[in-house]
Amino acid sequence: MERKCYFTYRNVKSMTKVQAITTEAPKGGVKFQTVDVEDNGPVELSPMYTGICGTDRGMVTGRLDFAYNPQGQDFIVLGHESICRVKSADSQTGFKAGDLVVPMVRRPGKCINCQAGRQDNCSDGDKKEAGITGKNGFMRESFTDDPEFLVKIDDPSLSRTGVLTEPLKNVVKVFEVVETVSKRSIYASTDSTYHGKKAYVIGTGAEGFLFAMMASEYGFDTRILNRHPVEENRMAICDAFNMEFVDYSKEDRKEKIDLLIDTSGDPATFLKFMRIMNFNSVGIMFGTNGKAPSTEFTGKDIDIMVERNITLAGSVDAAKTHYEKAASYLSRWNARNSRVLSSMITSEKEPSETSVFTDRNPESIKTVIKWK
Ligand code: NAP
Numbered sequence: 001m002e003r004k005c006y007f008t009y010r011n012v013k014s015m016t017k018v019q020a021i022t023t024e025a026p027k028g029g030v031k032f033q034t035v036d037v038e039d040n041g042p043v044e045l046s047p048m049y050t051g052i053c054g055t056d057r058g059m060v061t062g063r064l065d066f067a068y069n070p071q072g073q074d075f076i077v078l079g080h081e082s083i084c085r086v087k088s089a090d091s092q093t094g095f096k097a098g099d100l101v102v103p104m105v106r107r108p109g110k111c112i113n114c115q116a117g118r119q120d121n122c123s124d125g126d127k128k129e130a131g132i133t134g135k136n137g138f139m140r141e142s143f144t145d146d147p148e149f150l151v152k153i154d155d156p157s158l159s160r161t162g163v164l165t166e167p168l169k170n171v172v173k174v175f176e177v178v179e180t181v182s183k184r185s186i187y188a189s190t191d192s193t194y195h196g197k198k199a200y201v202i203g204t205g206a207e208g209f210l211f212a213m214m215a216s217e218y219g220f221d222t223r224i225l226n227r228h229p230v231e232e233n234r235m236a237i238c239d240a241f242n243m244e245f246v247d248y249s250k251e252d253r254k255e256k257i258d259l260l261i262d263t264s265g266d267p268a269t270f271l272k273f274m275r276i277m278n279f280n281s282v283g284i285m286f287g288t289n290g291k292a293p294s295t296e297f298t299g300k301d302i303d304i305m306v307e308r309n310i311t312l313a314g315s316v317d318a319a320k321t322h323y324e325k326a327a328s329y330l331s332r333w334n335a336r337n338s339r340v341l342s343s344m345i346t347s348e349k350e351p352s353e354t355s356v357f358t359d360r361n362p363e364s365i366k367t368v369i370k371w372k
């Protein structure tokens with residue numbers, strides 16, 4: 001890694017040459033190349049693993065119109081899911097060499113929520129997202145960052161599965177939303193738990209599984225659904241977390257749903273299950289698919305929502321506190337059954353294997369890139 005300094009108007013801005021996985025946003029394409037990027041803070045980090053999700057694939061294939069390069073760059077470094085090791089840090093930062101950290105994706109803009117550390121609830125869209133909108137991501141051999149946006153991972157056994165902290169933090173926030181909106185009605189059981197209540201999670205990707213694991217953790221009777229059968233590796237996770245897989249193309253359940261979480265972004269699928277939601281139930285829209293076919297939302301659907309006191313909510317991203325809680329859930333699940341948690345990571349690739357952004361096999365849940 002070669003380092004050089006440029007003098008700018010008021011302060012010293014240093015640039016670093018590193019190998020990185022990049023795309024041109026929003027056009028797409030993918031390269032593993034050496035780039036010159038700006039330093040961002042006093043903590044120097046080496047990613048150990050970076051996760052790949054649908055957003056990275058969407059950027060590489062040019063399907064995400066909202067993605068854009070950082071100012072003054074004709075590329076963006078990809079990657080928003082990572083587990084990193086601190087290489088070096090000033091002692092005042094609270095970090096030291098060897099610490100495990102997860103860097104946060106969203107960086108604040110100027111709105112009141114961003115200024116309060118809740119850029120997950122940014123109210124004017126002016127925030128940036130590492131590896132997606134206007135800020136370089138974590139798929140590079142090293143980078144520097146500001147301690148404010150680093151989440152310390154205390155459990156050394158999370159040096160690989162800690163890459164799931166970022167996708168799981170979204171789930172932690174959703175369950176906080178569920179608890180909050182449940183207060184409008186008698187939602188928990190009479191013993192104040194969720195035992196016996198039914199949770200349905202649509203979609204069997206990494207987020208779907210993390211939602212279903214959390215629903216089981218909360219005590220829900222949990223089903224995870226898709227419109228086709230799933231491979232053996234997914235069925236094994238269902239068994240270990242005491243949840244049931246339902247191929248809804250083959251069977252029609254008649255039970256009432258207390259908590260519905262959608263990770264498909266498909267309106268017809270969401271409505272199909274919304275119509276069997278219970279009185280005082282909660283539905284969460286999480287998955288997005290702007291290209292999904294339209295469907296009809298009828299007067300009868302409004303009737304169902306009104307008469308049953310159904311709360312529907314959308315949720316995006318999460319705050320630092322949710323990252324921290326996500327890391328403690330991972331520790332707990334890892335201690336309980338480390339084999340199952342690590343089976344969520346279905347393959348490990350080299351940074352040069354860029355075809356991973358365009359190829360996908362049906363067994364894949366979470367593919368990671370190993371950096372060192
Ligand atoms: P993923 O691996 O692509 O998972 C999506 C899942 O939905 C897949 O299992 C897919 O099944 C399934 N699916 C699609 N259409 C379906 C349908 N009609 N019925 C049932 N299942 C269906 O993505 P992910 O990483 O788990 O993320 C899930 C979604 O959340 C994505 O849309 C992503 O963009 C979004 N997301 C939202 C946030 C947020 O903050 N709100 C954060 C991260 C991700 P097959 O692939 O087997 O067909």
Ligand code: ZN
Binds near residue numbers: 112121125
């Ligand atoms: Zn904002």
